[in-house]
Amino acid sequence: MDNSTATQKPLASTIAIRARNLNLWYGSFQALFDINLEIKQGMITSMIGPSGCGKSTILRSVDRINERLGYVRIEGAIEVLDQNIYAPEVELAQLRKQVGMVFQRPNPLPISLFDNIIFGHRIHRAPNEKYSKQDESDIVEAALRKVLLWDKVKDRLHSKATVGLSLEEQQKLCIARLLPVKPTVLLMDEPCSALDPKGTAAVEELIWELRGEYSILLVTHNMAQARRASEECIFLLMGRVVEHRETDQMFMSPSCQETANYIEGRYG
């Protein structure tokens, strides 16, 4: 890295996710072509593009969940906090501690709310570490407060998380359960697309609150959301990065014709 970055603010200068010449195949179908990206730490970066352009594929390569399918092949590298996550010594559990994923449909686990939040923490704590009930309660409370859910659910922490919560609340819960293990990167794959407008606004607000502390990569189909809720924006088309700029600039004066077409097409 060059020296000029050292003089800038530390958060804005470091790179959370870097893709280098990333190519990805599902069997013989190539889904990603020469992806080069630098996603800045502490920022919200949105990723837009037509259906099937590879947005989810990129997210799934960052927490390496794609490899589960035996027929996926990857070339190039992805670095999270300057570490190549495809290096042989990388332990998936440790990677996924740093990188949290939020899905399109909220998927709280069919266990109690409390257990949902503490689940990741229990998985990642060392065998000799002891946590008292009180410690765990504190962790759960902090996470739920962070997502503005504490007041709503504090009286039913021990009932099933899948029962009696609205989709908005479930999605907030799914964000909250990532926080106790202190991730640095949050990947969100259309986190609001199952929600009504009010829920969308609430979750967007929450995502905005989380910026700075976490680096967020947000996939969305909603132009207005990308514009409102992100600082930088990536436009993908058919597995290629077409444009990656500050969101405002991208929407005001896109430098590529394809980007302009896409943005305008959506607005009519």
Next chain:
Amino acid sequence: MFAAKPVNLRNQQVEGLFRLLFGIMMVVLIVPVLMIIVMLVYKGGPAFSWNFLFTFPTDGMTAGGVFPALLGTIWLVVVSLLASVPLGVAAAIYLSEYAQQEHWLTRVINLATINLAGVPSIVHALFGLGAFVLFLKFGTSILAASLTLAVMTLPVVIVASWESLQAVPRAFREACWNMGATRWQTIRQVVLPNALTGILTGIILQVSRAAGETAPIMFTGAVFFLPFLPAGVFDQTMALALHLYTISTQVPNVPESLPFGVALLLVGMVLIMNSTAIMFRMYLRGKKKW
């Protein structure tokens, strides 16, 4: 404007016809079952008593109770479950959670398992005789007979468990994996607890099947008559299903109520176990929501 047109009338007629047809089919199915039960209760009921349940057969099996056969059936079922349940559930977990779902070998094994469930029980009997009685030298014993029953029930235990595991939504697994949970942590904490009802039901249904089979135990460990109770798994035993066969066909001058009593006992045990399974399932279903 909304009055029936000819086409509606015709549709209604066809609708009525099929409704009647399926209704008749159902009655045709239900009546024999009811008749069997009524007949069993009517003819076998008088044989029932504490003595019948808890004493040995007497007078060359033409009188007395069925206690050793009842106990023997329980022995066989319990030992066979001890073998088939851990094995079957483990195999199902492997197939459903660890094996690569698209791999041809996984598919072949799945298919083979399903087909194995359809192999006639007499074939299992011959296998048990060769494998457990002769090759492994268990002799004709509770162990050999139970293992034969286990081999017979294993495919169904696997298939039932596999289906219950697959019924747990994928999203739960993905959520766990994305938080860094290993497969085992995911299975242990999320998948298995939610699949348990289905697995248990599958197992209980197999209990009733194992209790009712005659062929697999006939050559491998069950005998017509024993004047004492088995003391361990290397002893032979009597069993209800075989006892029924014996007193209905092999022993002269048995009063009619006796075989019907044994049949009633066997059917009763199976019905009780099956309905327990169903009620258990409904109870847990009611509690489970996602």
